[in-house]
Structure formats: C-alpha cells, structure tokens
Amino acid sequence: MNNVILSNVLRFLGLYLAQTLVFKQASSAIGTYFHIIAYPIFVLLLPVMIPTSAAILVGALMGVMIDFAYDTPGVHTSASAFSAFCRPLILAIFEPKGGFAGKDPVPSPHHVGWQTFLQVAAVYFFAHLFWYFSVSEFTFVYFGSISLKTIIALAVSMVLTGIYMSLFRTK
Amino acid sequence: MQALLRLLFQKGGFVTLVLVEAVCFYVIVTFNTKQGLVWENTYGIAAGNMLEQRRKAMRYSELPQVVDSLMWENAALRAELLQRKTYSHYTLDTAYALPIDTLPLSRKTPKYSVIPADIVSNSVDKRNNWIALNRGYADGVVRNSAVISQNGIAGIVRYVDKHYCLAMSVLHQQSRVSAKLDGQLGSLVWTNTKDYTMMQLNDIPKDIDPQIGDTVYTSGYSSMFPGNLMIGTVAEKSLPPGSNFYAINVKLSQNPGSMKVVYIINELFAPIIDSLQNKAINE
Structure with missing residues (x-):
C-alpha cells in the first residue's frame, strides 16, 4: 500500500516537473497550435479502485499546481477534474472480461494489454484536452480552433504516453 | 469538514465534480482576463435576453389594461373631435356675426362625454335588432345616448342597468336617424x-x-347623434312616379355585423334641451 502511495507521489512530482520545466517551454517555442500535455498521465495511472471523488480531488490538486506554473488560474484544474471524473466511465467501457486482475490494479499495459490501454488513454486524453481547450477559449465560436488544437495535442500526448509506459513499465 | 468529505466520497464523483467545477468557473472568470471578458459579454447578452423576455411577458399580461386605457383615450379624443366638429360647423356659417366658439368658456365647456364599450351581443338578422354593451349607469351611461362605432353609427341606448346597457340597433324598425344629404334633411330608416x-x-x-x-x-338636429358623423354613401336612388321625394338606399359605412368596440355618446345638454322642448309642448 505504501509502495502504491510512494509511486504515485513520485509520478506526481516527476510529471509536474517535466510538464512545467520541459514541455511548457517546448510548447511555447514551437507554436500556438502545438501543446505538449503529459501531466494527465498521473490521474490515468491512479489505482482503478480509488473513489472517483478522490481521483477528482487529486487531479484538481495537480491542475492547481500546473495552473500556477502556466498562470492560467482554474483552467487546468477544471480539465483535470473533468478527466478524472470521466476516467472510471472510460475504464468501465474498456474493462477486460472478468474485471481488472491482480492486487491494486492500475489501467496500465501490464494489466489490460497495450491495445486496451491505448484506447483508454486516447479517450481519456481526448476528454481532458477538449475540455481544456474549450475552457481556454471559453466560447464555442472557435470550435474549429479548439478541435484542431485537441487533435494535435492528442497525437503528441499519445506518443508521450507510449514513451512513458515503455520507460517506466508501470505495474 | 470530515462529514463533508465523507459525504463527497459516499455520494460519488458527480457532486465533487460539480463543486470543483463551480469553484474553477469562478476562478477562471475572475482571474483570467480573456475568459472574464467572454463571460461578461455572454452574461450581458443572456441577461438582456431574459429582461426582454420578461418585458414581453409583462406586456402580454398587461394587454387587457392597455386595451382598456387606449379605448378610454380614444373616447376622450373622440369627445374632443366631436366638440370641434360641432363648433366648426357654426363658425363656417357666415350668417352669424359672432361665431359661437368665441363666446367665453364655449370651448372649455364640454358638450359630449364619450364612453368606450365592448359589444356583449349583437344581431343583424332579425326584424328588430339589439346590441348589448358592457357599460351601465355606474359608468355614466344614460338612456337615449347615441352609440357610434369606428366608421359610423350603431344605435341608441334604450335600457340601462348598473353595468350593462341595451341599445336599439339602427337595424330596428323603430329606428329613425336624422340625416342630411347635400344640405337637405332626411330620415334614415330600416325596412x-x-x-x-x-x-x-x-x-x-x-x-x-x-x-x-x-x-x-x-x-x-336631435339630442341623440352629434352632427356630421358619417352614416354611409348613396348606393341607389329613384324618384317614384308622382312623388316629390326620392327613395334612396344608403350603404352604411359601418357594417353592423362586424363591430367589436363602440362608443356611447352622452350629450351633456340633452336634459336641458329636452326640458325646454317639453315646456314648449306644454304651452
């Protein structure tokens, strides 16, 4: 149990630092439509059995810290809370036959296989990114721009998620 | 605080999400310039729309009062118009050295009062037709007042109750209206x-x-209908053999079957004129 908490705390800090020190600078250097967003991996890899409320609050905490770094009060917090709320719904859709196996399962390739994992991650990131860009614009007048940014960021985030999972092999 | 957290965990994520998003929404529109401006604009439009809808709804609910007040205003204007028509008739008559409307107080003394009324029932297909109106002596209606409509004459009040009155329609066999055509007096009847x-x-x-x-x-020239109100136009005329008078059919300018609102006209001097006439008859 302590291992689970420790690994999540470390993931939280690692992703936060990577997001704010590396990806934020890279995004602004490349262009307006290019956003590298990797920190939602933290909420995605929370244990399956964690209550939704707890996931939302932990996700909101990560969002608040990211907002401090990005100087966008409330925007990342809102998106993180929303994607954390969606996560159990997405997991229920892609749940393997017989349920999640093992002690303290997480939705990682180790537990559900690469294909299911990538499907879950794609839907989860789509929810997060679409909400994030919608709140950023705060109007659906720019629906085209919101959709384009979501698609580009989704592709980048999926690549980063794949790299992350290959590097750290979360169990 | 612990109880609140327990509630949040027990009731699932939706309540937590709503609370977090509500806080986020407040923070976003308060501390982000761009989102704050969008929200102010949207809120302004929405509030404007709501106020507009509310105004429309209020206006709709107030329509009966508005119609009533407009009817009374119309009646007041008609009274004013009747007053002017009457006096202009005299001033055009050069036989009078002193036009009557220059007499002291002549213009300030109202000659007519006009009361708007809705038609409660009306008929046109009987031998003798009557019109029921929603005004009575409580509203100032007196017997023998004229009833006119927007485009012409309608009848004469015969029976008055507290809140209702019954007018003899011009389409009544006893109806006699003093009319003039090309300066000649005639009698208009319904046959x-x-x-x-x-x-x-x-x-x-x-x-x-x-x-x-x-x-x-x-x-x-009667104490009922004011002068110079349009009755209709000559539709047919004939001169029966051996007669000194025309037989003229007049097309009424107001269709008696399509009236909705009428005006009851009280000639305020009618009782004085009637008493003078009675004195003359009794002499």
Missing part, C-alpha cells in the same frame, strides 16, 4: 331588407340631385 348594410333615406326632396356615392351625415 328589414335582406342586406343589413343598407338603410333607406326618406324625405329628400326632388329639387336636389343626389349622386351615387354622395356621403350621408348625421344632421345633429
């Missing part, structure tokens, strides 16, 4: 023809030559 928009004008002598389409007005 129960099938066309209820047509009345007969009698007593027009053959020494004038009325044309089809000439306008027939009230003469004003």
Whole structure:
C-alpha cells in the first residue's frame, strides 16, 4: 500500500516537473497550435479502485499546481477534474472480461494489454484536452480552433504516453 | 469538514465534480482576463435576453389594461373631435356675426362625454335588432345616448342597468336617424331588407340631385347623434312616379355585423334641451 502511495507521489512530482520545466517551454517555442500535455498521465495511472471523488480531488490538486506554473488560474484544474471524473466511465467501457486482475490494479499495459490501454488513454486524453481547450477559449465560436488544437495535442500526448509506459513499465 | 468529505466520497464523483467545477468557473472568470471578458459579454447578452423576455411577458399580461386605457383615450379624443366638429360647423356659417366658439368658456365647456364599450351581443338578422354593451349607469351611461362605432353609427341606448346597457340597433324598425344629404334633411330608416348594410333615406326632396356615392351625415338636429358623423354613401336612388321625394338606399359605412368596440355618446345638454322642448309642448 505504501509502495502504491510512494509511486504515485513520485509520478506526481516527476510529471509536474517535466510538464512545467520541459514541455511548457517546448510548447511555447514551437507554436500556438502545438501543446505538449503529459501531466494527465498521473490521474490515468491512479489505482482503478480509488473513489472517483478522490481521483477528482487529486487531479484538481495537480491542475492547481500546473495552473500556477502556466498562470492560467482554474483552467487546468477544471480539465483535470473533468478527466478524472470521466476516467472510471472510460475504464468501465474498456474493462477486460472478468474485471481488472491482480492486487491494486492500475489501467496500465501490464494489466489490460497495450491495445486496451491505448484506447483508454486516447479517450481519456481526448476528454481532458477538449475540455481544456474549450475552457481556454471559453466560447464555442472557435470550435474549429479548439478541435484542431485537441487533435494535435492528442497525437503528441499519445506518443508521450507510449514513451512513458515503455520507460517506466508501470505495474 | 470530515462529514463533508465523507459525504463527497459516499455520494460519488458527480457532486465533487460539480463543486470543483463551480469553484474553477469562478476562478477562471475572475482571474483570467480573456475568459472574464467572454463571460461578461455572454452574461450581458443572456441577461438582456431574459429582461426582454420578461418585458414581453409583462406586456402580454398587461394587454387587457392597455386595451382598456387606449379605448378610454380614444373616447376622450373622440369627445374632443366631436366638440370641434360641432363648433366648426357654426363658425363656417357666415350668417352669424359672432361665431359661437368665441363666446367665453364655449370651448372649455364640454358638450359630449364619450364612453368606450365592448359589444356583449349583437344581431343583424332579425326584424328588430339589439346590441348589448358592457357599460351601465355606474359608468355614466344614460338612456337615449347615441352609440357610434369606428366608421359610423350603431344605435341608441334604450335600457340601462348598473353595468350593462341595451341599445336599439339602427337595424330596428323603430329606428329613425336624422340625416342630411347635400344640405337637405332626411330620415334614415330600416325596412328589414335582406342586406343589413343598407338603410333607406326618406324625405329628400326632388329639387336636389343626389349622386351615387354622395356621403350621408348625421344632421345633429336631435339630442341623440352629434352632427356630421358619417352614416354611409348613396348606393341607389329613384324618384317614384308622382312623388316629390326620392327613395334612396344608403350603404352604411359601418357594417353592423362586424363591430367589436363602440362608443356611447352622452350629450351633456340633452336634459336641458329636452326640458325646454317639453315646456314648449306644454304651452
């Protein structure tokens, strides 16, 4: 149990630092439509059995810290809370036959296989990114721009998620 | 605080999400310039729309009062118009050295009061037709007041109750309206023809030559209808053999079957004139 908490705390800090020190600078250097967003991996890899409320609050905490770094009060917090709320719904859709196996399962390739994992991650990131860009614009007048940014960021985030999972092999 | 957290965990994520998003929404529109401006604009439009809808709803609910007040205003204007028509008639008459409307207080003394009324029931297809109106003596209606409509004459009040009155329609066999055509006085009557928009004008002598389409007005020589109100136009004329008077059919300018709102006209001097006439008769 302590291992689970420790690994999540470390993931939280690692992703936060990577997001704010590396990806934020890279995004602004490349262009307006290019956003590298990797920190939602933290909420995605929370244990399956964690209550939704707890996931939302932990996700909101990560969002608040990211907002401090990005100087966008409330925007990342809102998106993180929303994607954390969606996560159990997405997991229920892609749940393997017989349920999640093992002690303290997480939705990682180790537990559900690469294909299911990538499907879950794609839907989860789509929810997060679409909400994030919608709140950023705060109007659906720019629906085209919101959709384009979501698609580009989704592709980048999926690549980063794949790299992350290959590097750290979360169990 | 612990109880609140327990509630949040027990009731699932939706309540937590709503609370977090509500806080986020407040923070976003308060501390982000761009989102704050969008929200202010949207809120302004939405509030404007709501106020507009509320105003429309209020206006709709107030319509009966608005209609009523407009009817009264119309009645006041008609009274004013009748006053002016009456006096201008006199001022055009050069036989008077002193026009009557220059007499002290003559313009300030109202001659008519006009009361708007809705038609409660009306008929046009009987031998004698009546019109029921939603005004009575509580509203100032008196017997023998004239009833006119937007485009012409309608009848004479015969029976008055507290809140209702019954007017004898012009389409009544006892109806006699003093009318004038080309300066000649005549008597307008209803002879129960099938066309209820047509009345007969009698007593027009053959020494004038009325044309089809000439306008027939009230003469004003009765204490009921004010003068110079349009009654209708000459539709047919004939001179029966051996007669000194035309038989004229007048097309009414107001279709008696399509009236909705009428005006009851009280001639305020009528009781004085009637008492003078009675004195003359009794002498």
